[in-house]
Amino acid sequence: MTMTPSDRAERELKNLEAVAGNGLLHRRAFLRGGAALAGAMTGYTLVPSASGQQLADDAWSLVPGVTVPDYGTRSRFEKNVVRTLSNPKGEPRTQHARTPHHLLNGTFTPNGLHFVISHAGDPDIDPDKHRLVIHGLVKQPLVFTLDALARYPMVSRMAFVECGGNSAPLFSLEPIQASVQALHGLVSCAEWTGVPLSTLLDEAGIDPKAKWIVVEGGDPPHVSRSVPLAKAMDDAMIALYQNGERIMPGNGYPMRLLLPGWEGNMNTKWVRRIQLTEGPGMTFYEARTYAPVLPGGKAYRFYFIQEVKSFITHPSPGLALKGPGFYEISGIAYSGTGRIAKVMVSADGGKSWAQAALQQPVLNKAFTRFRVPWRWDGGPAVLQSRAWDEAGYEQPTRAQLVAARGETTRVPAVTGFPSQHYNAVTSWSIERGGEVKHVYA
Amino acid sequence: MTMTPSDRAERELKNLEAVAGNGLLHRRAFLRGGAALAGAMTGYTLVPSASGQQLADDAWSLVPGVTVPDYGTRSRFEKNVVRTLSNPKGEPRTQHARTPHHLLNGTFTPNGLHFVISHAGDPDIDPDKHRLVIHGLVKQPLVFTLDALARYPMVSRMAFVECGGNSAPLFSLEPIQASVQALHGLVSCAEWTGVPLSTLLDEAGIDPKAKWIVVEGGDPPHVSRSVPLAKAMDDAMIALYQNGERIMPGNGYPMRLLLPGWEGNMNTKWVRRIQLTEGPGMTFYEARTYAPVLPGGKAYRFYFIQEVKSFITHPSPGLALKGPGFYEISGIAYSGTGRIAKVMVSADGGKSWAQAALQQPVLNKAFTRFRVPWRWDGGPAVLQSRAWDEAGYEQPTRAQLVAARGETTRVPAVTGFPSQHYNAVTSWSIERGGEVKHVYA
Secondary structure, X not given: OOOOHHHHHHHHHHOXXXXXXXXXXXOOHHHOOOHHHOOOOHHHHOEEOOOHHHOOOOHHHOOOXXXXXXXXXXXHHHOOOOOEEOOOOOOOOOEEEEOOHHHOOOOOOOHHHOOEEEOOOEOOOOOXXXXXXXXXXXXXXXXXXXXXXXXXXXXXXXXXXXXXXXOHHHHEOOOOOOOHHHHHOOEEEEEEEEEEHHHHHHHHOEOOOOOEEEEEEOOOOOOEXXXXXXXXXXXXEEEEEEOOEEOOHHHOOOOEEEOOOEOHHHOOOOEEEEEEEOXXXXXXXXXXXXXXXXXXXXXXXXXXXXXXXXXXXXXXXXXXXXXXXXXXXXXXXXXXXXXXXXXXXXXXXXXOOEXXXXXXXXXXXXXXXXXXXXXXXXXXEEEEEEEEEOOOOEOOOHHHHHHHHOOEOOOOOOOOOOOOOOOOXXXXXXXXXXXXXXEOO | OOOOHHHHHHHHHHOOOEEEHHHEEXXXXXXXXXXXXXXXXXHHHOEEOOOHHHOOOOHHHOOOOEOOOOOOOOOHHXXXXXXXXXXXXXXXXOEEEEOOHHHOOOOOOOHHHOOXXXXXOEOOOOOOOOOEEXXXXXXXXXXXXXXXXXXXXXXXXXXXXEOOOOOHHHHEOOOOOOOHHHHHOOEEEEEEEEEEHHHHHHHHOEOOOOOEEEEEEOOOOOOEEEEEHHHHHHOOEEEEEEOOEEOOHHHOOOOEEEOOOEOHHXXXXXXXXXXXXXXXXXXXXXXXXXXXXXXXXXXXXXXXXXXXXXXXXXXXXXXXXXXXXXXXXXXXXXXXXXXXXXXXXXXXXXXXXXXXXXXXXXXXXXXXXXXXXXXXXXXXXXXXXXXXXXXXXXXXXXXHHHHHHOOEOOOOOOOOOOOXXXXXXXXXXXXXXXXXXXXXX
């Protein structure tokens, strides 16, 4: 006996009891042979058809296709999937290019869409003329060409890089209506390949008095930051490749310092100089932008680690829901401390929570994609995600974070307002028509 | 007391005893605190300098940089890192675009450089008008739009895709002098994100009589292949994203079938139709190109799995060594059966072997980068790699493979000659001047 689609939908819906309020389903609901979903989506998204045998030719299959190029480019239908630019004319101030997380999927960021912050544009570096100098408290100062580095043993690793100022709009007193790209677009994740910095420092010979390195970029402002030697000897890398090919101009071509999990600005792009020192350099950026002021007037001297964080990318503002029914809620979680251990998702503004599935393998200090199935009944809902890392740190609520760090009545600017290291929960409100809004909940 | 560089080089060289002939070192030689290498490379690649404090400004740091674009593009200095094209004018025959493995590093292939084979160019598909039909032996035929698929639960996975004809030049009686790109450029690896095919087949309802699917692409020739239903229900995916962004036009935009580990041509690009059937379709390509003929006159009816394989990318033809000293030998290993278990590397043409380090995490049916440190003494050497997978399969020697499958006096063409599924060892000869040649050894 053949079941009708509506029979099957009814049967299968019984297999899909919600595990948390407002329709959140068990993260393994679709792993039960896939059958749990069968039929349930029919009414919303599928068009029955018995005409498969007589499938008509599409217009594009009746003409020769586009000649395959030597370097592939995206379909012309994807031209709107771009970074948003804060300074598109390249005026003499900082340029920000933000990653469109709501238009991507998977666990990392393609090179064309990796976020960029550049204080004077992207320097046009000739790789054959670029040099990396290691000096200061070393037994022998050294100069490396790109060819010299290419002979050293290399490692590859996935790692996110996040600007300390990512998500700063969430310090505002009122929620700013903007997309996940505008709010959280200053973080991306890539596979980086290069030479462990420890190998090069050993080569130069570390003077026992050295406790810090001061690292300088080859861009016009020579952006410089201080890094404890312990981090330099742990998992730091002079990265030469990004997602398999040479590093992009905006991400540090031909070489950058990678400090997995640490504040983006410390991952010095276009790196040209590493000086070993007894103390930190008190450089311009670290003494100004990256010393966050606290409500009582004190300030963090340094704030290295990008702490555990998550946000939902699908759905999110700009991706309206198209009628009630099944959706997958998915997003990104990461921690500068290590691996993500757990992500919980709420559809009722934090009253109840369902555990999300984590895309395997979960990697150290890299994006982890989380997913949870959801049956939207068409009514109001508030979506949130909250992550925990393997060290036991939990992502704070917004109330917890602003109690400790303050908030501001205006969009946070450079300093004097809380503007750095927002890692608390983000809330999306689903309106009756399916529109998604940024709210505090 | 400060050691001189030559003191240190002498001391450290003693720590670097070869573990196999012709200078292959232990794969963990550089993990001993990094110090094992220190000094040993000095004479070859480093320029001592005490002038770090007075580092001159480079020309590119004295002028404003390039304005950050909304979609990043590579440095102009990388314009020669491209795929090689067999049919660059798009004449009415098949086009091949090969991946430049010798110019890349890491564990996967950036989208612009993923290999492409296209029988009539890349169709210019409007994603809003594209449909996927599932019909045949199902309870209810279904038609999916891209929007409909976007609501389904998704998964992400790294997977290599390899043309059955990759490496075909190695069936030739004499070694063809060509780069690793020309010899092995028809394999690439990416992260694919999409909907498990099992979910969609369950949605349509599988008739118990169905044992195969016949899958058809939306390109002009409607390239079609038959796939056993068991594979379709195992790890097959309708992929919508490639390395985080929408699939590239040459790789199947807006959707393709992904069959991890199976012959590239079966991973139907631009997929538009899946018909469930009792038997295989005996389609044009599978009855012609992909039924390899054996020396005795018999032929494989099907040959699905891309078997365990490896090749060295660094060094390789075109990447000449620059004088004796330390180098890292690295390459790519993969198996359509599962994870890579072990890679052995020889520098003396297979007389002795050293175990290579495998970049972690080692993933199922994906590229694994292997690396081994090597001290080249400037004399003749023959480099080889050989891989084993977790199922216990070992990569054959060339002699073993051609004994079973034959060889040919000409570059293998479409049929009548052995031209498919070459997975045996590749050998690179290092000449006295450092040039690298393709040899049989």
